[in-house]
Amino acid sequence: MSILDYKYEFTVYDTLRKTCDEKKSGGGKGKKYPDEHSLDIGLDMTVKNSKGQTGWGYASPLYVDGDRIHSSVVNISYELHFRHGFNFFGQGSLATTKVSAEGIYDRENGNLCMIACRHVLSKDQNLIEKDMLDCGMKINLQFSPLDATDRRSVNGTIESTRRKSDPLYFEPMELSSISITKYQAANSISRINLENVMVLISNTLACVFVGWQLYYVKKHPGVLPFISIVMCFVLILGYMIPLLSNFGAMFVPNRSWQDKFLGTGEWLKVNEVIVSALMLVAFVLQLRLLQLTWSSRQVKEA
Structure with missing residues (x-):
């Protein structure tokens, strides 16, 4: 995932087609969700793991590309920072972690699905490299309608797509965000x-x-x-x-x-x-x- 000559190249598009469920939810019919170019898609997050521990982070959109997919579905990339709290991704990771993600966003139902990558540091160079890129992560976020009365504007999960026996596997974590939309x-x-x-x-x-x-x-x-x-x-x-x-x-x-x-x-x-x-x-x-x-x-x- 890199920006070359000011042109962003999506590298995991084919993987997204297999991993993300692009079926439109009927629950979003007639409702208006955040536009992919608006400030509403950038958010501060609360992160909770399976043990009930809580941490914080934020997600910033990097690039939006609607040329490849028509209608309401667009390609989108994010940069996520997880900080303050527990050790987010288990062994081999730091308490403060930067994650890069590419995915697809459907403004008709407010669903964002992404494949994410993070750098993993390890002291055991015999098993894996010292600095390894782990892209076995899936992020799924559901935005609330713009006119929703509920203060919780985003709910979702971040989970590992690896097997539990894999040393880079981590338990799923819940993501949520409370923010104010332009409508509110x-x-x-x-x-x-x-x-x-x-x-x-x-x-x-x-x-x-x-x-x-x-x-x-x-x-x-x-x-x-x-x-x-x-x-x-x-x-x-x-x-x-x-x-x-x-x-x-x-x-x-x-x-x-x-x-x-x-x-x-x-x-x-x-x-x-x-x-x-x-x-x-x-x-x-x-x-x-x-x-x-x-x-x-x-x-x-x-």
Whole structure:
């Protein structure tokens, strides 16, 4: 598997025809799966072996070729990195392993089937070479539809096609991934924008109403002793708790990977500052109302 003169050559196409099941699943009829050229086919993975041990990795597409196969089935190559966790492929392999894979992807049912190769290091040079390429591996991934509500977007397995007696054989491992598709991202952005507008409106109205109260008691100071101090305390707490929660978000830069993926990090940052500023104004105005109410009661008792 190598790129020569900027042209990728698929070397295991005939093997794929014999190994991978290309029958289309009826369960995917009428559903839309990730496009082979989209970012949705790159993913972070959780890997679990037969002993229940868990590791992590990621898969990055290298090349897509739709010339040889028409319709929805295309040739595709991947580079996979397995890191952090258990010894992924048993003896003769490292905890961090790079795997190259070639396969076929069918966007009509979201199935990806690949033959994979890895470099095997061995101290016993009498049995095998010191650096041997093991291509007896099969990877099968099933992508979820783009509009799926389940957060688990990919499920699959990686298994050895060798006999159990072979020293390079390893037990099958489960692959899964939780990621956000562009469809889900668009829905999330719409929901976030709606929530932001509602919060901005509610905080703006809060400032207006408390300011209106202060204007009214200034013209009618006689109503101040009848304002509930308990109510003022409850309203002040209602503004103070969110302010304390958002204090770190206002001054500490912290963009999560979700914000980077959605491209909404800067807008969310500006929105947090505006919301916190409006809430601070409402808090100060409510505090002023409490002070006036408390002072009027002290004067009345005196």
